[in-house]
Amino acid sequence: MASLKCIRNKIQSAFILYSNANACKLTVPHKMMSQYPSYYISPIYNKDIQSAMTKAGETQKLAHIPTRAALIDQTCSLTHDPEVSLMINYIMKDGNKILARSLMEKTFENIKRIQIQKYHKCETEEDRAAIILNPRIIFHEAVDNCKPLMYLTPIKRGGVKYQVPVPISDKRAQFLSMKWLITAAKEKDSTVRFAYQLALELIDAANNTGRVVKKKQDLHKQCEANRAYAHYRWS
Structure with a gap:
């Protein structure tokens, strides 16, 4: 018992x-x-x-230490890019990853076509050397240029909500950058394809121009305007 x-x-x-x-x-x-x-x-x-x-x-x-099995997205392929895979997951809707991957591939193809057209229109070698033809480099530069440094969070003090500027983590900044790029690509005419519009947004963001970069700058301006409420972050 x-x-x-x-x-x-x-x-x-x-x-x-x-x-x-x-x-x-x-x-x-x-x-x-x-x-x-x-x-x-x-x-x-x-x-x-x-x-x-x-x-x-x-x-x-x-050599003799037990090792876990690799996950499905952990590969040693030379073409594997964790940020591109993350972007594909953000584009994916209703679990249709094949469609999301094809949209990303068409986006890179459109970036390549647009950049090659610019390359052949250049008259000097210096202008040609300044043009980036690799779509992956353009993608990484676009994501980095769209990452915000701060964001506003509502904090309630004395029955009033204040928009307080706080620093943002790298993971959250990367998510917002990719989300803004996808949202900007969806705001298009019905005659324009999503892959082509996303290619244009990535090229503009890589050049530190475009709607997404302006959105990041507007957010920074709002954080600068609300800097008087920054002390509420610790109170």
């Missing part, structure tokens, strides 16, 4: 039952949810990091 009580107590401590008005939810501790034990290390799938570790002689230390 004592052993049965001990087993019952262990089961009750491992599984906690929460009851709602609709149904009961069974919550399992975090350690039981993990597929791998805590001493398993994350895989190193980047070839550049692998070559650097090989030169430093650190690969022998990891």
